[in-house]
Amino acid sequence: MSSSPRRWGRRQVLQSSAAALGGAGLGWSAAAGLLPAPAAAEETTGAPATTTVPSPGNETVSFHAAHQAGIATPPQATLTLIGLDLRDGVTKPDLGRMLSLLSDDAARLTRGLPALADTEPELAEHPARLSVTFGFGPRVMDQLLGGRVGGLKALPDFKTDRLDPAWGQTDLAVQICAEDPLTLAHARRMILKDSADFATVRWLQEGYRYAHGTVPDGTTMRNVMGQVDGTVNPVEADPDFASLVWSQQAGFEGGTFMVVRRMRTELDTWDKVDRPGREATIGRTLDNGAPLTGTSEHDEPDFEATDDLGFPVIDPASHVARARSEDPAQRFHRRSYNYTVPDPSRPTGEDSGLVFIAFAADLERQFVPVQARLAELDRLNEWVTTIGSAVYAIPPGAAEDEYVGQGLVER
Numbered sequence: 001m002s003s004s005p006r007r008w009g010r011r012q013v014l015q016s017s018a019a020a021l022g023g024a025g026l027g028w029s030a031a032a033g034l035l036p037a038p039a040a041a042e043e044t045t046g047a048p049a050t051t052t053v054p055s056p057g058n059e060t061v062s063f064h065a066a067h068q069a070g071i072a073t074p075p076q077a078t079l080t081l082i083g084l085d086l087r088d089g090v091t092k093p094d095l096g097r098m099l100s101l102l103s104d105d106a107a108r109l110t111r112g113l114p115a116l117a118d119t120e121p122e123l124a125e126h127p128a129r130l131s132v133t134f135g136f137g138p139r140v141m142d143q144l145l146g147g148r149v150g151g152l153k154a155l156p157d158f159k160t161d162r163l164d165p166a167w168g169q170t171d172l173a174v175q176i177c178a179e180d181p182l183t184l185a186h187a188r189r190m191i192l193k194d195s196a197d198f199a200t201v202r203w204l205q206e207g208y209r210y211a212h213g214t215v216p217d218g219t220t221m222r223n224v225m226g227q228v229d230g231t232v233n234p235v236e237a238d239p240d241f242a243s244l245v246w247s248q249q250a251g252f253e254g255g256t257f258m259v260v261r262r263m264r265t266e267l268d269t270w271d272k273v274d275r276p277g278r279e280a281t282i283g284r285t286l287d288n289g290a291p292l293t294g295t296s297e298h299d300e301p302d303f304e305a306t307d308d309l310g311f312p313v314i315d316p317a318s319h320v321a322r323a324r325s326e327d328p329a330q331r332f333h334r335r336s337y338n339y340t341v342p343d344p345s346r347p348t349g350e351d352s353g354l355v356f357i358a359f360a361a362d363l364e365r366q367f368v369p370v371q372a373r374l375a376e377l378d379r380l381n382e383w384v385t386t387i388g389s390a391v392y393a394i395p396p397g398a399a400e401d402e403y404v405g406q407g408l409v410e411r
Protein backbone atom coordinates (compact mmCIF):
# COMPACT_ATOMS: atom_id res chain seq x y z
CA MET A 1 0.00 0.00 0.00
CA SER A 2 1.37 3.40 -0.91
CA SER A 3 0.78 6.47 1.14
CA SER A 4 -1.78 8.86 -0.26
CA PRO A 5 -1.22 12.64 -0.31
CA ARG A 6 -4.12 12.96 2.14
CA ARG A 7 -2.39 10.71 4.60
CA TRP A 8 0.91 12.53 4.37
CA GLY A 9 -0.86 15.86 4.74
CA ARG A 10 -2.48 14.55 7.86
CA ARG A 11 0.79 13.24 9.18
CA GLN A 12 2.34 16.68 9.02
CA VAL A 13 -0.58 18.00 11.01
CA LEU A 14 -0.03 15.18 13.43
CA GLN A 15 3.53 16.20 14.04
CA SER A 16 2.51 19.70 14.98
CA SER A 17 -0.32 18.39 17.13
CA ALA A 18 2.13 16.09 18.90
CA ALA A 19 4.24 19.12 19.65
CA ALA A 20 1.18 20.94 20.93
CA LEU A 21 0.39 18.06 23.23
CA GLY A 22 3.96 17.98 24.44
CA GLY A 23 3.79 21.70 25.02
CA ALA A 24 0.83 21.19 27.31
CA GLY A 25 3.21 19.52 29.73
CA LEU A 26 1.13 16.44 30.37
CA GLY A 27 3.84 13.99 31.30
CA TRP A 28 4.26 10.38 32.34
CA SER A 29 4.00 11.45 35.95
CA ALA A 30 0.32 12.08 35.33
CA ALA A 31 -0.20 8.46 34.28
CA ALA A 32 -1.82 7.11 37.38
CA GLY A 33 -3.81 10.18 38.25
CA LEU A 34 -7.13 11.49 37.17
CA LEU A 35 -6.75 14.89 35.60
CA PRO A 36 -9.50 17.37 34.84
CA ALA A 37 -10.07 17.60 31.10
CA PRO A 38 -8.81 20.88 29.67
CA ALA A 39 -11.43 22.93 27.88
CA ALA A 40 -11.16 22.19 24.17
CA ALA A 41 -10.87 25.93 23.46
CA GLU A 42 -7.47 26.09 25.12
CA GLU A 43 -5.99 23.51 22.79
CA THR A 44 -7.51 24.73 19.57
CA THR A 45 -7.44 28.53 19.96
CA GLY A 46 -4.85 29.21 22.62
CA ALA A 47 -7.51 31.00 24.67
CA PRO A 48 -7.42 30.36 28.41
CA ALA A 49 -9.48 27.38 29.49
CA THR A 50 -12.92 28.14 30.78
CA THR A 51 -13.95 26.68 34.12
CA THR A 52 -13.86 22.89 34.15
CA VAL A 53 -16.94 21.54 35.88
CA PRO A 54 -15.91 18.78 38.28
CA SER A 55 -17.92 15.79 37.15
CA PRO A 56 -17.12 12.14 36.49
CA GLY A 57 -17.60 12.90 32.81
CA ASN A 58 -14.62 15.27 32.91
CA GLU A 59 -12.18 12.88 34.55
CA THR A 60 -9.31 11.72 32.38
CA VAL A 61 -6.86 8.85 32.33
CA SER A 62 -3.54 9.79 30.77
CA PHE A 63 -2.81 8.20 27.41
CA HIS A 64 0.92 9.00 27.53
CA ALA A 65 2.49 6.83 30.20
CA ALA A 66 5.13 4.17 30.71
CA HIS A 67 2.43 1.52 30.26
CA GLN A 68 -0.65 1.74 28.08
CA ALA A 69 -3.81 2.75 29.92
CA GLY A 70 -6.65 0.24 30.19
CA ILE A 71 -4.57 -2.49 31.84
CA ALA A 72 -3.82 -1.45 35.43
CA THR A 73 -6.47 1.29 35.13
CA PRO A 74 -9.43 0.53 37.42
CA PRO A 75 -12.03 -0.78 34.96
CA GLN A 76 -14.45 1.76 33.55
CA ALA A 77 -18.15 0.91 33.12
CA THR A 78 -18.18 0.13 29.40
CA LEU A 79 -15.96 -1.66 26.90
CA THR A 80 -15.63 -2.05 23.17
CA LEU A 81 -12.95 -4.41 22.05
CA ILE A 82 -12.30 -4.19 18.31
CA GLY A 83 -10.65 -7.02 16.39
CA LEU A 84 -9.08 -5.70 13.16
CA ASP A 85 -7.34 -7.44 10.26
CA LEU A 86 -4.78 -5.52 8.21
CA ARG A 87 -5.69 -5.06 4.57
CA ASP A 88 -3.64 -6.97 2.01
CA GLY A 89 -0.42 -5.18 1.14
CA VAL A 90 -0.17 -3.10 4.30
CA THR A 91 3.53 -2.62 5.01
CA LYS A 92 5.43 -1.90 8.18
CA PRO A 93 5.59 1.85 7.38
CA ASP A 94 1.82 1.76 6.71
CA LEU A 95 1.32 0.17 10.11
CA GLY A 96 3.41 2.97 11.62
CA ARG A 97 1.25 5.59 9.88
CA MET A 98 -1.92 3.96 11.10
CA LEU A 99 -0.67 3.74 14.69
CA SER A 100 0.48 7.33 14.51
CA LEU A 101 -3.01 8.47 13.46
CA LEU A 102 -4.77 6.31 16.02
CA SER A 103 -2.41 7.29 18.85
CA ASP A 104 -3.05 10.94 18.06
CA ASP A 105 -6.81 10.32 18.12
CA ALA A 106 -6.49 8.50 21.45
CA ALA A 107 -4.22 11.15 22.98
CA ARG A 108 -6.69 13.89 22.12
CA LEU A 109 -9.94 12.09 22.89
CA THR A 110 -8.70 10.86 26.26
CA ARG A 111 -8.08 14.51 27.21
CA GLY A 112 -11.54 15.65 26.17
CA LEU A 113 -10.36 17.15 22.88
CA PRO A 114 -11.79 16.34 19.46
CA ALA A 115 -9.73 14.14 17.18
CA LEU A 116 -8.30 15.91 14.15
CA ALA A 117 -11.01 16.21 11.51
CA ASP A 118 -13.55 15.22 14.12
CA THR A 119 -16.94 15.75 12.53
CA GLU A 120 -18.76 15.60 15.90
CA PRO A 121 -16.32 17.50 18.15
CA GLU A 122 -18.94 18.07 20.86
CA LEU A 123 -19.04 14.34 21.47
CA ALA A 124 -15.42 14.53 22.65
CA GLU A 125 -16.14 17.05 25.40
CA HIS A 126 -16.57 14.54 28.23
CA PRO A 127 -13.71 12.02 28.24
CA ALA A 128 -15.28 10.07 31.15
CA ARG A 129 -12.03 8.22 31.96
CA LEU A 130 -11.65 7.08 28.36
CA SER A 131 -8.75 4.73 27.70
CA VAL A 132 -7.61 3.27 24.38
CA THR A 133 -5.27 0.26 24.38
CA PHE A 134 -3.61 -1.14 21.26
CA GLY A 135 -2.49 -4.74 20.77
CA PHE A 136 -0.76 -6.72 17.99
CA GLY A 137 -1.73 -10.27 17.02
CA PRO A 138 0.79 -13.03 16.24
CA ARG A 139 0.77 -12.40 12.47
CA VAL A 140 1.78 -8.76 12.98
CA MET A 141 4.41 -9.65 15.56
CA ASP A 142 5.94 -12.43 13.44
CA GLN A 143 5.57 -11.21 9.88
CA LEU A 144 5.51 -7.42 9.97
CA LEU A 145 7.63 -6.85 13.06
CA GLY A 146 10.14 -9.62 12.52
CA GLY A 147 9.37 -11.88 15.50
CA ARG A 148 11.84 -10.11 17.76
CA VAL A 149 9.55 -10.16 20.78
CA GLY A 150 8.98 -13.67 22.08
CA GLY A 151 6.05 -14.95 24.05
CA LEU A 152 3.11 -14.44 21.74
CA LYS A 153 1.92 -17.82 20.55
CA ALA A 154 -1.57 -19.05 19.78
CA LEU A 155 -3.06 -20.75 22.84
CA PRO A 156 -3.19 -24.55 22.74
CA ASP A 157 -6.56 -26.19 22.11
CA PHE A 158 -8.52 -26.74 25.31
CA LYS A 159 -11.03 -29.55 25.29
CA THR A 160 -13.89 -27.37 26.49
CA ASP A 161 -13.37 -24.85 23.66
CA ARG A 162 -16.16 -24.52 21.10
CA LEU A 163 -14.52 -21.79 19.08
CA ASP A 164 -16.36 -19.83 16.43
CA PRO A 165 -13.88 -18.27 13.96
CA ALA A 166 -16.12 -15.20 13.92
CA TRP A 167 -14.63 -14.40 17.37
CA GLY A 168 -11.13 -15.61 16.57
CA GLN A 169 -7.61 -14.23 16.35
CA THR A 170 -7.17 -10.92 14.51
CA ASP A 171 -4.12 -8.87 13.52
CA LEU A 172 -4.86 -6.01 15.87
CA ALA A 173 -7.00 -5.34 18.91
CA VAL A 174 -8.12 -1.95 20.14
CA GLN A 175 -9.63 -1.98 23.61
CA ILE A 176 -11.67 1.14 24.34
CA CYS A 177 -13.12 1.71 27.81
CA ALA A 178 -15.02 4.65 29.28
CA GLU A 179 -17.51 5.43 32.00
CA ASP A 180 -19.97 6.80 29.46
CA PRO A 181 -21.42 4.89 26.49
CA LEU A 182 -21.68 7.97 24.24
CA THR A 183 -18.03 8.89 24.84
CA LEU A 184 -17.13 5.30 24.06
CA ALA A 185 -19.21 5.24 20.87
CA HIS A 186 -17.58 8.43 19.62
CA ALA A 187 -14.05 7.21 20.34
CA ARG A 188 -14.83 3.91 18.64
CA ARG A 189 -16.15 5.70 15.56
CA MET A 190 -13.05 7.89 15.28
CA ILE A 191 -10.76 4.88 15.64
CA LEU A 192 -12.75 2.93 13.05
CA LYS A 193 -12.81 5.87 10.61
CA ASP A 194 -9.08 6.42 10.88
CA SER A 195 -8.19 2.74 10.63
CA ALA A 196 -10.44 2.03 7.63
CA ASP A 197 -7.72 2.67 5.00
CA PHE A 198 -5.45 0.12 6.67
CA ALA A 199 -7.64 -2.51 8.29
CA THR A 200 -11.07 -4.13 8.30
CA VAL A 201 -13.18 -4.99 11.31
CA ARG A 202 -13.60 -8.69 12.07
CA TRP A 203 -15.49 -8.32 15.34
CA LEU A 204 -16.61 -5.87 17.96
CA GLN A 205 -17.07 -7.13 21.49
CA GLU A 206 -19.04 -4.82 23.72
CA GLY A 207 -19.09 -5.21 27.47
CA TYR A 208 -20.37 -3.63 30.62
CA ARG A 209 -19.85 -3.50 34.35
CA TYR A 210 -21.77 -1.52 36.97
CA ALA A 211 -22.53 1.97 35.64
CA HIS A 212 -20.33 4.65 37.17
CA GLY A 213 -21.79 5.70 40.53
CA THR A 214 -24.02 2.64 41.00
CA VAL A 215 -21.68 1.14 43.60
CA PRO A 216 -18.80 2.75 45.55
CA ASP A 217 -15.47 2.87 43.70
CA GLY A 218 -13.47 -0.28 44.29
CA THR A 219 -16.51 -2.56 44.62
CA THR A 220 -15.86 -5.89 42.90
CA MET A 221 -18.12 -6.34 39.89
CA ARG A 222 -20.84 -8.94 39.55
CA ASN A 223 -21.11 -11.02 36.40
CA VAL A 224 -24.34 -11.97 34.62
CA MET A 225 -24.50 -15.21 36.65
CA GLY A 226 -24.84 -13.03 39.75
CA GLN A 227 -21.43 -13.89 41.21
CA VAL A 228 -19.00 -11.42 42.73
CA ASP A 229 -16.24 -11.73 40.12
CA GLY A 230 -12.70 -10.36 40.49
CA THR A 231 -12.03 -10.73 44.23
CA VAL A 232 -8.70 -12.53 44.02
CA ASN A 233 -6.95 -10.52 41.33
CA PRO A 234 -3.54 -8.83 41.45
CA VAL A 235 -3.97 -5.05 41.24
CA GLU A 236 -1.43 -2.30 40.65
CA ALA A 237 -0.92 -1.59 44.36
CA ASP A 238 0.25 -5.17 44.98
CA PRO A 239 4.02 -5.61 45.27
CA ASP A 240 4.15 -8.38 42.66
CA PHE A 241 1.80 -6.77 40.12
CA ALA A 242 4.66 -5.35 38.05
CA SER A 243 6.47 -8.68 37.74
CA LEU A 244 3.23 -10.53 36.96
CA VAL A 245 2.03 -8.09 34.31
CA TRP A 246 4.82 -5.98 32.78
CA SER A 247 7.27 -7.62 30.42
CA GLN A 248 11.01 -7.21 30.97
CA GLN A 249 11.95 -8.38 27.47
CA ALA A 250 14.51 -6.17 25.76
CA GLY A 251 12.71 -3.82 23.38
CA PHE A 252 9.36 -4.61 24.97
CA GLU A 253 9.90 -3.48 28.58
CA GLY A 254 6.68 -2.22 30.08
CA GLY A 255 4.56 -4.06 27.53
CA THR A 256 2.38 -7.03 28.35
CA PHE A 257 0.32 -9.78 26.73
CA MET A 258 -3.46 -9.95 26.60
CA VAL A 259 -5.72 -12.96 26.33
CA VAL A 260 -9.34 -12.53 25.24
CA ARG A 261 -11.81 -15.37 25.71
CA ARG A 262 -15.44 -14.88 24.77
CA MET A 263 -17.35 -17.08 27.21
CA ARG A 264 -21.04 -17.69 26.74
CA THR A 265 -22.97 -18.50 29.89
CA GLU A 266 -25.94 -20.87 29.80
CA LEU A 267 -28.20 -18.69 31.91
CA ASP A 268 -31.36 -20.64 31.10
CA THR A 269 -30.04 -23.79 32.74
CA TRP A 270 -28.11 -21.87 35.42
CA ASP A 271 -31.47 -20.35 36.47
CA LYS A 272 -32.63 -23.85 37.40
CA VAL A 273 -29.78 -24.49 39.84
CA ASP A 274 -30.60 -23.83 43.51
CA ARG A 275 -28.57 -21.38 45.57
CA PRO A 276 -26.42 -23.97 47.41
CA GLY A 277 -25.64 -25.58 44.05
CA ARG A 278 -24.61 -22.25 42.57
CA GLU A 279 -22.41 -21.43 45.53
CA ALA A 280 -20.79 -24.88 45.48
CA THR A 281 -20.00 -24.39 41.76
CA ILE A 282 -17.80 -21.40 42.49
CA GLY A 283 -16.80 -22.12 46.11
CA ARG A 284 -18.01 -18.69 47.25
CA THR A 285 -21.32 -17.25 48.46
CA LEU A 286 -23.60 -15.31 46.17
CA ASP A 287 -24.45 -12.86 48.94
CA ASN A 288 -21.07 -11.15 49.29
CA GLY A 289 -18.59 -13.41 47.48
CA ALA A 290 -17.05 -14.76 50.70
CA PRO A 291 -15.40 -18.16 50.41
CA LEU A 292 -17.69 -20.93 51.69
CA THR A 293 -15.31 -21.26 54.65
CA GLY A 294 -15.49 -17.54 55.56
CA THR A 295 -17.81 -14.61 56.10
CA SER A 296 -16.30 -11.65 54.22
CA GLU A 297 -15.39 -11.27 50.56
CA HIS A 298 -11.65 -11.05 51.15
CA ASP A 299 -11.37 -13.87 53.71
CA GLU A 300 -8.77 -16.43 52.71
CA PRO A 301 -10.48 -19.67 51.57
CA ASP A 302 -9.67 -22.78 53.64
CA PHE A 303 -9.45 -25.59 51.11
CA GLU A 304 -8.72 -28.14 53.88
CA ALA A 305 -11.88 -27.44 55.92
CA THR A 306 -14.43 -30.28 56.07
CA ASP A 307 -18.09 -30.39 57.11
CA ASP A 308 -19.70 -32.63 59.77
CA LEU A 309 -19.72 -35.54 57.34
CA GLY A 310 -16.05 -35.09 56.48
CA PHE A 311 -16.63 -33.62 53.00
CA PRO A 312 -14.60 -30.58 51.92
CA VAL A 313 -16.55 -27.34 52.46
CA ILE A 314 -15.10 -25.96 49.23
CA ASP A 315 -15.52 -28.62 46.55
CA PRO A 316 -12.11 -29.43 45.01
CA ALA A 317 -13.89 -29.28 41.63
CA SER A 318 -15.25 -25.78 42.28
CA HIS A 319 -14.07 -22.93 40.06
CA VAL A 320 -11.95 -21.24 42.73
CA ALA A 321 -10.32 -24.49 43.88
CA ARG A 322 -9.38 -25.34 40.30
CA ALA A 323 -8.32 -21.81 39.29
CA ARG A 324 -5.96 -21.39 42.23
CA SER A 325 -2.42 -22.72 42.02
CA GLU A 326 0.24 -23.33 44.63
CA ASP A 327 2.66 -21.81 42.14
CA PRO A 328 2.55 -18.03 42.74
CA ALA A 329 3.67 -17.46 39.15
CA GLN A 330 0.42 -18.94 37.81
CA ARG A 331 -1.40 -15.66 38.30
CA PHE A 332 -2.43 -12.80 36.03
CA HIS A 333 -4.53 -9.65 36.07
CA ARG A 334 -8.18 -10.19 35.08
CA ARG A 335 -10.11 -7.23 33.62
CA SER A 336 -13.26 -8.82 32.23
CA TYR A 337 -16.60 -7.37 31.17
CA ASN A 338 -20.12 -8.80 30.93
CA TYR A 339 -21.76 -8.96 27.55
CA THR A 340 -25.37 -9.33 26.43
CA VAL A 341 -26.34 -9.35 22.76
CA PRO A 342 -29.59 -10.22 21.01
CA ASP A 343 -29.69 -13.81 19.71
CA PRO A 344 -33.07 -14.89 18.37
CA SER A 345 -31.85 -18.51 18.08
CA ARG A 346 -31.70 -18.87 21.87
CA PRO A 347 -34.73 -19.51 24.10
CA THR A 348 -34.72 -16.07 25.74
CA GLY A 349 -33.63 -14.23 22.61
CA GLU A 350 -30.27 -13.20 23.95
CA ASP A 351 -26.71 -14.42 24.40
CA SER A 352 -24.96 -13.37 27.60
CA GLY A 353 -21.60 -14.07 29.10
CA LEU A 354 -18.18 -12.74 29.84
CA VAL A 355 -15.61 -11.05 27.64
CA PHE A 356 -12.84 -12.57 29.73
CA ILE A 357 -9.73 -10.38 29.42
CA ALA A 358 -6.48 -11.06 31.24
CA PHE A 359 -2.99 -9.54 31.13
CA ALA A 360 0.28 -11.31 31.95
CA ALA A 361 3.99 -10.88 31.28
CA ASP A 362 4.16 -14.49 30.07
CA LEU A 363 0.91 -16.15 28.97
CA GLU A 364 2.42 -19.58 28.52
CA ARG A 365 3.84 -19.68 32.01
CA GLN A 366 1.09 -17.81 33.87
CA PHE A 367 -2.20 -18.29 32.02
CA VAL A 368 -2.07 -21.54 30.03
CA PRO A 369 -1.65 -23.92 33.03
CA VAL A 370 -4.66 -22.35 34.78
CA GLN A 371 -6.84 -22.55 31.67
CA ALA A 372 -5.71 -26.15 31.09
CA ARG A 373 -6.66 -27.07 34.65
CA LEU A 374 -10.09 -25.48 34.30
CA ALA A 375 -10.67 -27.25 30.97
CA GLU A 376 -9.78 -30.54 32.66
CA LEU A 377 -12.23 -30.08 35.54
CA ASP A 378 -14.33 -27.17 36.79
CA ARG A 379 -17.95 -27.39 37.95
CA LEU A 380 -18.55 -24.08 36.19
CA ASN A 381 -17.91 -25.70 32.78
CA GLU A 382 -21.47 -27.02 32.69
CA TRP A 383 -22.78 -23.48 32.27
CA VAL A 384 -19.91 -21.81 30.40
CA THR A 385 -18.76 -22.27 26.79
CA THR A 386 -15.73 -20.57 25.29
CA ILE A 387 -16.72 -19.41 21.81
CA GLY A 388 -13.90 -16.97 21.03
CA SER A 389 -10.20 -16.79 21.75
CA ALA A 390 -7.30 -14.52 20.81
CA VAL A 391 -3.97 -13.28 22.15
CA TYR A 392 -2.17 -9.99 21.63
CA ALA A 393 1.12 -8.34 22.45
CA ILE A 394 0.41 -4.99 24.10
CA PRO A 395 3.33 -2.61 23.49
CA PRO A 396 4.47 -0.32 26.29
CA GLY A 397 2.93 3.13 26.56
CA ALA A 398 3.98 5.94 24.25
CA ALA A 399 5.84 9.08 25.32
CA GLU A 400 4.31 12.37 24.17
CA ASP A 401 6.25 12.55 20.92
CA GLU A 402 5.68 8.88 20.10
CA TYR A 403 2.93 6.63 18.87
CA VAL A 404 2.07 3.32 20.48
CA GLY A 405 4.27 0.56 19.09
CA GLN A 406 6.82 2.96 17.59
CA GLY A 407 9.67 1.16 19.31
CA LEU A 408 8.67 -2.07 17.57
CA VAL A 409 7.73 -0.61 14.19
CA GLU A 410 10.77 1.65 13.71
CA ARG A 411 13.63 -0.31 15.16
Ligand code: HEM
Nearest residue numbers: 223227228229230231232263282320323324354370371384
Ligand atom coordinates in the same frame (compact mmCIF):
# COMPACT_ATOMS: atom_id res chain seq x y z
C1 HEM B 1 -17.62 -17.14 32.28
C2 HEM B 1 -16.48 -17.55 32.77
C3 HEM B 1 -16.04 -17.32 34.19
C4 HEM B 1 -16.77 -16.95 35.27
C5 HEM B 1 -18.27 -16.69 35.35
C6 HEM B 1 -15.86 -16.84 36.37
C7 HEM B 1 -16.21 -16.48 37.65
C8 HEM B 1 -15.33 -16.41 38.72
C9 HEM B 1 -15.72 -16.10 40.07
C10 HEM B 1 -17.12 -15.77 40.52
C11 HEM B 1 -14.61 -16.14 40.83
C12 HEM B 1 -14.52 -15.93 42.35
C13 HEM B 1 -14.22 -14.51 42.73
C14 HEM B 1 -12.87 -14.03 42.29
O1 HEM B 1 -11.86 -14.27 42.97
O2 HEM B 1 -12.83 -13.41 41.23
C15 HEM B 1 -13.51 -16.47 39.96
C16 HEM B 1 -12.20 -16.60 40.36
C17 HEM B 1 -11.15 -16.86 39.52
N1 HEM B 1 -11.24 -17.16 38.18
FE1 HEM B 1 -12.94 -17.22 37.08
N2 HEM B 1 -14.60 -17.14 35.93
C18 HEM B 1 -14.66 -17.44 34.61
C19 HEM B 1 -13.63 -17.79 33.78
C20 HEM B 1 -12.32 -17.89 34.17
C21 HEM B 1 -11.24 -18.22 33.30
C22 HEM B 1 -11.33 -18.52 31.81
C23 HEM B 1 -10.10 -18.18 34.06
C24 HEM B 1 -8.67 -18.43 33.64
C25 HEM B 1 -8.30 -19.28 32.73
C26 HEM B 1 -10.49 -17.82 35.39
C27 HEM B 1 -9.61 -17.65 36.44
C28 HEM B 1 -9.98 -17.32 37.72
C29 HEM B 1 -9.03 -17.14 38.78
C30 HEM B 1 -7.51 -17.21 38.68
C31 HEM B 1 -9.77 -16.87 39.94
C32 HEM B 1 -9.23 -16.60 41.33
C33 HEM B 1 -9.00 -17.93 42.01
C34 HEM B 1 -8.44 -17.77 43.41
O3 HEM B 1 -9.21 -17.59 44.36
O4 HEM B 1 -7.20 -17.82 43.54
N3 HEM B 1 -11.84 -17.65 35.42
N4 HEM B 1 -13.98 -16.64 38.67
